[in-house]
Amino acid sequence: MTRFIVRRVIQGIITLWVIVTLIFVLFFMTNPDPARLLAGKAATVTQVASIRAFLGLNKPLWQQYLGFLGRLIQGNLGESYKLHEPVTTLLGQWVQVDISLAVGAGIIWLVLGLSVGIIAARRPRTIWDRSATVFVLVGLSTPTFILGLLLLFIFFYILTTHGIDIFPSAGNYTPFFTNPAEWARDLLLPWLTLALITAATYARLSRSSLLEVLGEDYIRTARAKGLSERRVVYRHALRAAITPIVTQFGIDLATVLGGAIITETIFGLPGLGQNVVSAIGREDLPVIQGIVLVAAAFIVVANIIVDVLYAVIDPRVRLS
Amino acid sequence: MSLAPFEPTTSVDFIDEIPPDSAEGGRAIEGRSPLRLALARLRTDRVAWLAAGMILAMVLLALIAPVISAATGHSATNPDLVNGTNSFGQPYGPGQGGFLLGTDNLGRDVLVRVAYGARISLLVGVLATLLATVGGTILGLISGYFGGWIDALLARLMDAVLSFPYVLAAIVLAAVFGGSLGLTIAVIAFFSWAAIGRIVRGQTLSQKEKEYVEAARSIGAGPFRIMFVDILPNLVAPVLVLGTLLVPVAIVFEATLDYLGVGVGPPTPTWGNMLADDQGSAGFGAWWFWGFPAIALLITTLGFNLLGDSVRDALDPRTERIFATRRKASVLGPDTPVGGGGTQSGAEADTR
Numbered sequence: 001m002t003r004f005i006v007r008r009v010i011q012g013i014i015t016l017w018v019i020v021t022l023i024f025v026l027f028f029m030t031n032p033d034p035a036r037l038l039a040g041k042a043a044t045v046t047q048v049a050s051i052r053a054f055l056g057l058n059k060p061l062w063q064q065y066l067g068f069l070g071r072l073i074q075g076n077l078g079e080s081y082k083l084h085e086p087v088t089t090l091l092g093q094w095v096q097v098d099i100s101l102a103v104g105a106g107i108i109w110l111v112l113g114l115s116v117g118i119i120a121a122r123r124p125r126t127i128w129d130r131s132a133t134v135f136v137l138v139g140l141s142t143p144t145f146i147l148g149l150l151l152l153f154i155f156f157y158i159l160t161t162h163g164i165d166i167f168p169s170a171g172n173y174t175p176f177f178t179n180p181a182e183w184a185r186d187l188l189l190p191w192l193t194l195a196l197i198t199a200a201t202y203a204r205l206s207r208s209s210l211l212e213v214l215g216e217d218y219i220r221t222a223r224a225k226g227l228s229e230r231r232v233v234y235r236h237a238l239r240a241a242i243t244p245i246v247t248q249f250g251i252d253l254a255t256v257l258g259g260a261i262i263t264e265t266i267f268g269l270p271g272l273g274q275n276v277v278s279a280i281g282r283e284d285l286p287v288i289q290g291i292v293l294v295a296a297a298f299i300v301v302a303n304i305i306v307d308v309l310y311a312v313i314d315p316r317v318r319l320s
Numbered sequence: 321m322s323l324a325p326f327e328p329t330t331s332v333d334f335i336d337e338i339p340p341d342s343a344e345g346g347r348a349i350e351g352r353s354p355l356r357l358a359l360a361r362l363r364t365d366r367v368a369w370l371a372a373g374m375i376l377a378m379v380l381l382a383l384i385a386p387v388i389s390a391a392t393g394h395s396a397t398n399p400d401l402v403n404g405t406n407s408f409g410q411p412y413g414p415g416q417g418g419f420l421l422g423t424d425n426l427g428r429d430v431l432v433r434v435a436y437g438a439r440i441s442l443l444v445g446v447l448a449t450l451l452a453t454v455g456g457t458i459l460g461l462i463s464g465y466f467g468g469w470i471d472a473l474l475a476r477l478m479d480a481v482l483s484f485p486y487v488l489a490a491i492v493l494a495a496v497f498g499g500s501l502g503l504t505i506a507v508i509a510f511f512s513w514a515a516i517g518r519i520v521r522g523q524t525l526s527q528k529e530k531e532y533v534e535a536a537r538s539i540g541a542g543p544f545r546i547m548f549v550d551i552l553p554n555l556v557a558p559v560l561v562l563g564t565l566l567v568p569v570a571i572v573f574e575a576t577l578d579y580l581g582v583g584v585g586p587p588t589p590t591w592g593n594m595l596a597d598d599q600g601s602a603g604f605g606a607w608w609f610w611g612f613p614a615i616a617l618l619i620t621t622l623g624f625n626l627l628g629d630s631v632r633d634a635l636d637p638r639t640e641r642i643f644a645t646r647r648k649a650s651v652l653g654p655d656t657p658v659g660g661g662g663t664q665s666g667a668e669a670d671t672r
Binding site for chain 2: 022137140143144153157161280292
């Protein structure tokens, strides 16, 4: 077990290193001299040179790269070229938006997806099952930005123009600790957007997983003992069927935590996703690197947790 | 009833002795290949016909785009504030001013733009999928068949591609090279092949242990002959299904890039950039700006998803679970997020 975790952590660190390096290389292909960009149009040659020296941009590229890695190990992600704040501080602010987004959306898609999947699996080939299939297919076929626009149009535009002012427009975000009610109101539509689309995967996964388990011998035994169907499904079958869903949930949650570009763009939420897009626009390398690193780290960590959880839930899995 | 005297016959003789028009059906028993069986199943599948109809409608729309443009006299790209907006300078709604689906902020015909958008979406969807499928199949076969360090290298590469934040990479690449059709196709193909490669690799790993591969090797077949002549035909089913299901993923990927402004880019009309179009003074109420491209996009993705499901059922009704657990995230992500949904859980790859 320990050996397994250590090996996975090392693999994860290598993955992170590769990703950070790629972003570094890509960035200097785009813009070999960020100092000129930072100094602005009116800057003199000496001003540009001093900025360059200040940022260490006058050193050879490999020295900059090694310096960057060295600082990274100390937990220093540098300072934003444009926002003039430490990247770690900025990331700390932005990630709160994504935590809010992930928690709310995660609960909705898990409950919704599991419910639809269980209903479909308990009554295969009925109208319930077919409706669930339609739900899954539409969910898998709908791009996030279409659902987001549709929800905004219906719940914000149409309702508001008819005097029902419940849902805020895009571009509103209230931190949880400022006003929890306002926080939930602002995030309800983004949550629904993320959740409805993701729930389709969960419905499909839980239906097929549960159907398979319900066909096993121990379920027949449980039924033969005279247990109620409810007890058979929820106590016996669901427990075995839940493993692939746990896996998927861990990865999906980590993915949203690392920034949901489309949802954040549509609803104007100042999270990691929206900020990485604007950072690319203004060629703010430290911020880009910081966000990519955090996003990838979430996924690497989630992968390790999920693997361990898998072995805990399902005794047939052995970690090696 | 007396028993007939025992006559030694070969099984072939025995079958030949059954008159072709005996028993039931009155037809000769005929060997049918799995492909023909699948086609027969597909032909009776009403959902498959519906899906094919949806896709064909979009293909037709794409094909006749220049005809629509010529017949209406409306350009897909040139702004026309004189004819395309009303006397208040506002865009026409659907059905007004001789515009079936209305006009956008620059007075351009939404119908013509949706039709031209279909060309981009279908072209990107099909080409990127083709590239990804061919690449993924070849690399998956090589990885699974040869094993050893080649497999270690390719498998790591697939993992890296699947866990790379691809939307981000696409944005950065578009910033470097400037968004274009070719780049969009290349980016989508590059981030999609690994999903196919991984399935093909897994299938190859199990196929290469089978007797027929042993037999081929014993008569002196080389590795490439075994891979592409012997093993590949056995992988047609999963590759075909995954390929069909990859088309809508590629189409949504393209629309997403264009929505973010890093895809093909204006003035070329694409469904993605139409959805992101500034609604200007018309405000959010100008639903036809984005409503019609959204509907076109939905019909297309739904069509391919339905078709993919039907093809899967027709080829092998039992494969459902394999593809149900297939991570949609591996190519698209629940929300095409920064982290690239493309993560392998590792649970599948390492511990199972």
